[in-house]
Each structure stands twice: as C-alpha cells, then as structure tokens.
Amino acid sequence: MESLQYLSPTTQFVLFSALKILVVFGVVMTGVAYAVLVERKVSAWIQDRVGPNRTSPFFVDYIPVIGPFLVRLGIFQPMADGLKFMLKEDFTPNYVRKVYFWLAPAITVIPALMTVAVIPFGSTLGSEKMVIADLNVGILYTFGIVSLGVYGIVLAGYASNSKYPFLGGIRSSAQMISYEIAMGLSVVPIFLLTESLNLGDIVKYQADHGWMILKQPVAFVIFLIAAFAETNRLPFDLPESETELVGGYHTEYSSMKFALFFLGEYANMIASSAMMVTLFCGGWTLPGTLLSTPSSSILVGLLHIGVFLAKMAVFMIVFIWVRWMLPRFRYDQLMDIGWRRFIPVALANILLTAVVVAL
Amino acid sequence: MPQFTDLLFFAFAGMALLFGFLTVANPVSRNPVTSAMFLVLTIISLAGLYLLLHAFFLAAVQVLVYAGAVMVLFLFVIMLLDIKEEERRRLKTFTVGVGSVAVAALLGILTVSALSAKPGSPAGQTRLAVGDTAELGKVLFNHWLLPFEILSVLLLVAMVGVILLSKKDLK
Numbered sequence: 001m002e003s004l005q006y007l008s009p010t011t012q013f014v015l016f017s018a019l020k021i022l023v024v025f026g027v028v029m030t031g032v033a034y035a036v037l038v039e040r041k042v043s044a045w046i047q048d049r050v051g052p053n054r055t056s057p058f059f060v061d062y063i064p065v066i067g068p069f070l071v072r073l074g075i076f077q078p079m080a081d082g083l084k085f086m087l088k089e090d091f092t093p094n095y096v097r098k099v100y101f102w103l104a105p106a107i108t109v110i111p112a113l114m115t116v117a118v119i120p121f122g123s124t125l126g127s128e129k130m131v132i133a134d135l136n137v138g139i140l141y142t143f144g145i146v147s148l149g150v151y152g153i154v155l156a157g158y159a160s161n162s163k164y165p166f167l168g169g170i171r172s173s174a175q176m177i178s179y180e181i182a183m184g185l186s187v188v189p190i191f192l193l194t195e196s197l198n199l200g201d202i203v204k205y206q207a208d209h210g211w212m213i214l215k216q217p218v219a220f221v222i223f224l225i226a227a228f229a230e231t232n233r234l235p236f237d238l239p240e241s242e243t244e245l246v247g248g249y250h251t252e253y254s255s256m257k258f259a260l261f262f263l264g265e266y267a268n269m270i271a272s273s274a275m276m277v278t279l280f281c282g283g284w285t286l287p288g289t290l291l292s293t294p295s296s297s298i299l300v301g302l303l304h305i306g307v308f309l310a311k312m313a314v315f316m317i318v319f320i321w322v323r324w325m326l327p328r329f330r331y332d333q334l335m336d337i338g339w340r341r342f343i344p345v346a347l348a349n350i351l352l353t354a355v356v357v358a359l
Numbered sequence: 360m361p362q363f364t365d366l367l368f369f370a371f372a373g374m375a376l377l378f379g380f381l382t383v384a385n386p387v388s389r390n391p392v393t394s395a396m397f398l399v400l401t402i403i404s405l406a407g408l409y410l411l412l413h414a415f416f417l418a419a420v421q422v423l424v425y426a427g428a429v430m431v432l433f434l435f436v437i438m439l440l441d442i443k444e445e446e447r448r449r450l451k452t453f454t455v456g457v458g459s460v461a462v463a464a465l466l467g468i469l470t471v472s473a474l475s476a477k478p479g480s481p482a483g484q485t486r487l488a489v490g491d492t493a494e495l496g497k498v499l500f501n502h503w504l505l506p507f508e509i510l511s512v513l514l515l516v517a518m519v520g521v522i523l524l525s526k527k528d529l530k
Contacts, residue, residue, distance in 0.1 A: 100392075137492060140419035147427020151399070154434055158392060170438065173431050180428070197492055 020132050024116055031316075032266040033078035039320045041074060046324045052077040085259040093160075093252055100159035105253070105260035108152025111145045112267035118142055119274045120200045122284050122305035123294035130284075130305065131200060138199040139191075142275060143184055146230065150176040152264060153232070153239055153249045160252040168248025171331065172239035175229055178338040179236075183226035185346035186219045189353035190279055203283035207292045213280040218349045220280045222342050227272040229338070231265060234323040238331055273315035277308060284308040364411055371407035378404060391437045395430060402426045416492045 007015070037052065044051030052074035060067040060076070070076070092101065118138040122130030135141050150173055157169015190212055191197060194205040206212055213220045229236040240248040250261045277283060284304040285292040294304075329337070378401040382394050402425045409418035499507055 135415065137415045137419045140416065140423065144419045144422035144427060147423050147431075150427070150431050151396075151434075154431065154438075155396075158434075158438055166438070170435065173435050177428055177431055195493075 016128055017132060020128075020130075021117075024121070024132060025113065028113065028116060028267055028270055029263075031270050032263055033082065035266045035269065035316055035320075036081065036262070037074055037077050038316070039323075040077070042317070042320045043324045046321075055080045082259075085256055088255040090255040090257065096161050096252060097159045100155045101252075102257075104152050104156035104159055105257045105264075106152075107155060108149065108264035109260050109267065111149040111152075112264045112271060114145045115142050115268075115271040116274060118199055119271075119278055120203055120283055121274065121308050123301060125298060125301040125305075129200070130301070134200060135198070137197050139187065139197050139202075139279075142271075143180070146268075146271075147176075147180055149230075149264070149268065152261075156249040156253070156261070157239075160249070162252065164245045164247070165249050165251045168239040168245050168251075172232065172249065175232075175236065175238060175334060175338075178335060179226040179229035179342075182222055182338055182342035182346055183230065185343060185350065186222035186226065187279060188346075188350045189216050189219050192350070192353050192357050199278050199283075203278060203285060206282040207285040207287070210287070211280065211282045216280070216349070216353070218345065220276075222346050222349075223276065223279070225337075226342065227276065228319070228322065229334070231268040231272060231319075233265070233269070233319060235326040235329050236334060237328060238334060269316060269319050270312070273312045273319065274308075276315055277311040281311055368408070368411055371404050371411065375401055375404035375408065391440075392434065395433050395437055398433075399426050399430045402430070416495055 041051040043049075053072045055074065055076040056067075056071040057076055057079070060071055063070070092098070117132040118135050118141050120129070120131040120134075124130060133141075153172040153176075154169045157165045157167070157172070160166065190202065193212075193215065194202050196202065196205075202212075209215075228234075232239050238248075239245075240250070245251070250258055253261065282292075284307050286307050378397045382397040382401060385393060385397065403422060406418040406421040406426075409415075409421060
C-alpha cells in the first residue's frame with residue numbers, strides 16, 4: 001500500500017477504478033451464473049421436483065462429506081451450463097438481417113452491465129469509496145442506460161426477420177417505454193425527500209431518517225412491479241411468451257448469442273435489485289447497529305458490502321419466486337395497469353409528498 | 360488534463376458528424392432502421408459533448424428521452440410501416456419548402472449565437488447552472504418560466520393532435 005502513495009492522484013484513480021470495475025464485473029457475472037442455478041432450484045421446489053443435482057466434476061471425489069452435498073445442491077451446474085453454451089453450434093438462419101442479428105445480443109448485455117456503475121455497493125474500503133462512478137445525477141444515468149436496453153430486444157426481433165420474434169420485439173418496446181414512465185415517476189418522491197439525485201446521498205439520508213420503503217410504500221410497490229416489466233420477467237414476460245410467440249425475440253438465436261440474452265436478463269435483475277436496495281432499503285446500512293455509518297476499518301467496510309449483497313439476494317429471490325407463482329398478464333391488462341393505474345397513482349404520490357414536504 | 364478533454368471533444372464531435380451524415384446519406388444501406396440507429400448514435404455522441412460542458416443533467420436527459428424513448432418509438436413506427444409504399448410516395452414541393460425554411464432559420468439562430476459568444480470566457484455561473492440539477496430547476500422556473508410554459512403547451516397541442524389523427528372516425 002505504501003508504494004501507491006508515490007503515484008499521482010490521477011494514476012491512483014485510474015488504477016482503483018479499473019480494479020473496482022473488474023471486481024464488480026466478476027461479481028455480477030458469478031451472480032448471473034448462480035442466479036440461474038437458484039432459479040432452477042427454486043422452480044424445482046415450487047413444482048415439487050428436485051432440480052439440477054448430478055453435475056459432479058472429477059475433483060469432487062477428493063472432497064470428503066461436503067463434496068456429494070455440493071453436487072446435490074447443483075453448485076457445479078453453472079460451469080456445465082456455461083460450457084454447453086460455448087460448445088453448442090452457433091446457427092445463423094440464412095434469412096436473418098446479419099448485422100443486427102449479431103449486434104442485438106451485445107446491445108442487450110452492455111446496458112445491463114453499465115447500470116451497476118453508479119450503485120454504492122458499500123461504504124468505504126480503506127479510503128476508497130465503494131462505488132465505481134459517484135455521479136451527481138446517478139439515478140438519471142441509470143434510467144438513461146436502462147432505457148437503451150430495449151434496443152437489444154427490438155433489434156433482435158427485427159433482425160430475426162420472422163413473425164414471432166418480430167411480435168416479441170414490438171411488444172417489448174411498447175411495454176418497456178410504458179413502464180419506464182411509471183418507474184421514473186415513482187422515484188420522484190424520494191428525491192423530494194432527500195433533495196439529491198446522488199445515490200450515496202440517498203443511502204445517507206436513509207441511515208439518518210429510516211428506510212424509504214417505510215416512508216414511500218406506494219413508490220416502492222410501483223417501482224418493484226415496474227422492475228418486473230422492465231426486466232421482461234413473469235408476470236410481464238410478454239416479449240418472450242413461449243406459449244404464444246414460441247420464444248419471442250430470441251426464437252432464432254442459439255448457443256452463445258442466446259446465452260447473452262439470458263445473461264442480459266439476469267444482469268438486469270441484479271441491477272434492479274441493487275437499485276431497489278439503494279433507493280428503498282437503506283443500501284449498505286443496517287439500522288440499530290454500528291454498521292450504519294462509514295468506517296475506516298477494512299472489516300466494517302467488508303461487512304457493509306456483505307449487508308448490501310445479502311439485501312440484493314433477498315430481492316433476487318423475490319424476482320425468482322414471483323416468476324413461478326403467477327400466471328402471465330394479457331397484453332391489454334399489461335397496458336391498462338401501466339397507463340391507467342400506475343401513472344395516476346405515481347403522480348398522486350408525487351403531489352402528496354410535495355405537499356407534505358412543503359408543509 | 361486539458362489535452363485529454365480536447366481529445367474527447369474531437370472524438371465526440373467527429374462521431375456526431377459522422378453518424379449524423381450516415382443517418383441521412385448512408386452509402387451502404389438505404390434501410391430506414393439503419394438510419395434510425397445511426398441517429399441514436401448521433402444523439403449519444405451529442406450527450407458526450409454535453410458532458411464535456413459539465414451539463415450532466417442535460418446529457419442524462421438527452422440519452423433518456425431522445426435515445427431511450429423517442430427513437431424507440433421511431434423504430435416501432437418504421438418497423439410497422441409499409442416501406443415499399445413509402446418509397447413510392449413523391450416529395451411535395453410544399454414540404455421541401457417548409458423544411459428548407461425551418462433548417463435555414465435554425466442555422467441562422469445557431470450562427471448568430473455562435474458569433475455572439477466570446478471564446479475563452481465561459482461564465483462560471485452558467486457552468487454551475489447547467490451542471491447542478493437544483494440550480495437548473497431554479498433557473499428554469501424563474502428566468503425561463505414563460506418559454507418553458509409555452510413549450511409545454513406546444514407539446515400538449517401535439518398530443519391532442521395525435522389523438523385526433525389516430526381516431527379516424529371521430530365525429
């Protein structure tokens with residue numbers, strides 16, 4: 001650590017930022033892989049099945065007692081899945097629009113990974129703030145990047161040049177734009193209360209005044225449901241809708257390109273979970289303990305990150321749980337909820353909060 | 360590091376010009392979806408330029424509203440349009456005339472404001488006003504209140520117009 005002090009502040013900044021990006025990227029990727037496993041296990045339990053319990057690489061034989069247990073939990077399943085995706089034939093139908101067909105999966109993944117940049121996933125570690133980019137317009141950045149995510153799906157539908165993917169893409173663009181409005185409006189009361197768009201300040205406000213979820217339950221419910229729609233998860237997975245659109249926008253995709261859509265969906269889930277933890281559930285703080293203020297000790301810094309990850313995991317479980325419990329909405333119901341229920345309620349919520357704040 | 364920001368300026372400005380050109384006159388593809396996607400890239404490059412001017416709010420809103428919402432609806436419409444029929448349609452002299460007048464007027468405004476600006480004197484206050492959201496709100500609702508309200512009425516008129524046009528059998 002001493003030798004770092006001789007470097008110029010700019011070099012230190014670049015070095016630490018690069019390190020944080022690498023670590024966060026690694027955590028999100030691992031998170032995606034294991035979220036898929038959790039998804040399969042939870043769906044299995046809900047449907048009274050066992051789930052993946054066979055994958056066992058050669059070194060398991062050398063781990064006594066725990067080894068077979070880990071195999072039954074399916075801990076090694078993500079490795080097998082990843083390998084399968086990479087080795088499968090990457091088939092490109094000859095009627096697709098090639099350029100967009102190749103671009104679409106990438107355009108889906110990149111925004112999903114970029115949103116985590118502004119999220120404060122911990123207080124400080126040493127003297128480094130645990131956020132990649134501490135922006136003053138943090139939340140607007142997130143909304144901006146999330147709104148770009150829709151291009152991946154729309155272009156996938158267009159590039160596939162066949163009717164089911166196309167319908168999926170069209171549905172997705174209408175759905176995501178509708179729910180973006182409700183989502184954007186739902187968080188306005190938070191900024192009325194905290195008087196800041198910076199996510200770090202919002203966490204600090206919650207540490208001092210209590211969690212947002214208690215002060216703004218209506219905003220939280222709207223945000224949560226809109227998050228389901230934005231990530232195209234059941235009960236809002238109309239762009240995929242395998243019973244009527246075969247598989248929607250990714251019908252024509254195979255191998256790693258298909259895996260990228262999958263990755264994008266789960267990375268989006270992780271990003272929205274992180275967003276909900278930060279905006280509504282106090283971020284890395286834990287009330288009633290020493291953990292609610294930033295500290296210079298490394299141990300407390302690590303504990304803060306642990307608290308954040310634990311809260312995020314809870315939201316991930318909710319995402320997965322809901323998927324296997326609720327049937328899909330009809331398309332007109334989806335639009336009806338978005339435009340005629342959520343937007344007026346969110347507007348009323350803004351007005352009410354503004355009046356209370358003004359008084 | 361002034362050199363680095365200069366470099367970024369030229370990168371974003373160059374990208375904005377290049378993508379803007381490819382939007383209207385793409386030599387490789389005449390596909391309207393490609394044009395729309397290049398317009399998205401132009402908008403994102405412009406957001407980069409706003410960032411270099413410390414207008415973070417404007418940059419974020421530019422991406423959020425134009426790239427994220429308006430252009431998605433553009434794509435939506437383009438994909439559902441009958442392209443063949445659109446190609447058969449002839450340009451009207453009136454449309455071309457009105458378009459040219461609008462472009463000329465915009466060019467005039469930009470030239471006048473560019474000439475009146477004194478290089479090397481970026482007022483510190485302006486920088487503060489565009490960078491900070493709270494300051495921006497104060498300026499918008501005090502100094503620029505009337506233009507702001509006029510713009511919102513304009514948007515309302517457009518919205519009512521769209522509803523009227525989409526209901527064909529409205530009595």
